[in-house]
Ligand SMILES: Cc1ncc(C[n+]2csc(CCOP(=O)(O)OP(=O)(O)O)c2C)c(N)n1
């Protein structure tokens with residue numbers, strides 16, 4: 001019988017797994033863990049179908065599932081270090097997806113990642129491969145330097161929306177236009193998480209942020225930038241796709257896109273960039289599961305999901 | 316190897332190749348365009364990569380990435396471009412990466428002009444970007460020396476894991492002189508860099524980083540860097556010219572200005588004026604002790620630069636009131652003639 005296994009001390013009590021479980025297997029505990037959070041307990045093990053939804057949505061790799069005698073383990077693509085992200089922050093989910101792709105593609109020993117400045121500045125502690133930290137916005141220039149110097153390496157950057165689409169926009173457009181054979185993981189959470197919730201180039205019209213307390217006024221600040229559509233207009237072949245990580249189905253699709261993006265690089269085909277529509281429960285002032293709903297209702301209509309450009313199409 | 320007539324900029328580019336450098340990232344700016352142009356033609360011939368970046372900001376961060384991946388890499392620019400690189404140079408110093416940066420200085424501030432200048436002395440020798448860091452700064456005064464120092468710069472950068480800057484001006488960049496490349500090394504012969512991001516197939520992952528959130532760790536890192544900068548004292552380079560006997564006037568000048576001073580000194584000496592030259596070649600670390608000793612045997616000191624008085628401040632601190640220090644500067648791309656130097660020396664001797 002399949003069973004969720006909770007590593008309770010990794011848990012930050014975000015309750016995303018409880019909300020994701022279609023069968024009501026999990027409930028939150030009455031006691032707290034070492035970090036001071038309530039954690040899920042397997043209240044109705046008999047109802048578990050082994051769908052792994054709890055595992056997929058957990059941002060802190062605190063849930064594993066035992067099914068058919070096999071237990072999932074934290075991917076080798078990640079170090080054992082627990083993430084520092086806020087409870088329910090989808091940075092953790094995206095880290096896991098990238099780590100899993102690195103492991104499954106067998107490229108860990110020849111991969112170099114570039115961490116941005118933003119909430120994921122410490123990403124170099126989490127990816128279990130060689131890593132380089134970069135200054136704010138310059139990750140793609142750093143990745144270019146690595147890849148041009150050592151073309152046999154698999155090079156990826158992991159960047160937030162402020163990092164990639166504001167201060168680093170020139171580096172973004174030109175890396176894409178040169179067709180650098182790198183893979184970019186672009187975390188669009190519509191806000192500057194790290195510095196305390198200021199307006200990002202991707203903040204939605206009317207969305208409140210600490211530097212637009214009355215909501216983004218498009219007459220004053222312009223419209224949010226749709227990065228993949230912007231890059232799509234470049235003539236250079238690329239793989240550009242937009243995915244989301246607010247529910248299990250989309251998380252699985254996100255992983256497929258990230259994997260494909262790495263594959264294009266491994267095969268020497270093109271530049272690839274995956275825009276991951278994400279949540280920032282802290283910056284948005286919402287509970288993690290509310291943030292996932294807000295994402296679905298507000299972000300997806302403005303940031304439509306799916307492949308935006310395939311290298312084959314540009315030939 | 317036979318001597319070859321080359322422009323300063325081309326000699327710098329060729330020297331980098333002889334130093335085993337196969338990567339150049341840069342952005343066009345006058346008066347140093349001959350360096351990227353030369354590299355764009357030469358590097359592909361030796362299996363290297365030349366990439367024109369979208370800006371100096373990007374170019375310097377490409378340097379950071381490539382240096383972090385263990386490659387010898389260099390860039391060249393001129394004053395406004397170096398200002399844009401200041402952020403990356405700070406990160407490169409913080410992450411302790413070896414890179415070589417050439418600054419063919421032009422007049423400023425702002426867009427300034429394109430003619431020769433030494434007005435980036437403070438920027439080069441005192442850090443330039445944010446944080447407590449230094450780069451090793453070398454100032455050639457001939458094309459041969461530009462080639463030699465560029466080659467040395469790569470070794471010094473690797474040894475100290477620190478940026479090394481070669482500063483010149485439009486005169487040295489454009490001037491044609493015979494040059495000889497005294498040694499040559501291929502990238503394969505260079506020592507391994509076990510700390511670099513080359514892929515973690517036989518070891519734990521390497522991390523290139525300048526972030527230390529723990530203040531105690533950051534303090535320790537800063538003192539570690541400080542000790543490294545002090546160790547660089549071993550690399551001090553200078554030239555004493557006609558200073559065997561005591562002099563009435565000691566001229567202190569570097570780079571192309573020192574050449575002009577030598578011409579003036581020849582004329583002055585022919586007239587019986589006792590004058591000599593102290594030429595710092597490493598501007599950081601500065602040859603303070605050596606200058607201090609030369610000052611002991613001099614009546615007066617004359618500092619002359621293509622600035623309104625930047626190196627002057629260092630010389631004043633070294634002289635420390637022992638002898639009168641006067642200054643003669645030209646700026647904005649205007650360059651002093653030997654006659655102007657003679658006139659300044661004559662004034663000092665007469666006063
Ligand atoms: C040159 C520079 N400017 C500003 C900052 C401050 N800063 C740090 S992170 C950040 C925004 C990060 O937002 P984003 O890229 O969206 O990442 P998130 O935290 O949302 O994941 C800013 C402005 C900096 N570190 N460096």
Ligand code: SF4
Pocket residue numbers: 006010011012013014015016017018039040054057058059060061062063088
């Ligand atoms: S999703 Fe993970 S972190 Fe959130 S409550 Fe469940 S186990 Fe804990």
Ligand code: SF4
Pocket residue numbers: 084085086088089090091119189193194279280281282283
């Ligand atoms: S501030 Fe937002 S993006 Fe940053 S860790 Fe917290 S939830 Fe995640």
Ligand SMILES: [Mg+2]
Pocket residue numbers: 160161162187188189190191192193200
């Ligand atoms: Mg953000």
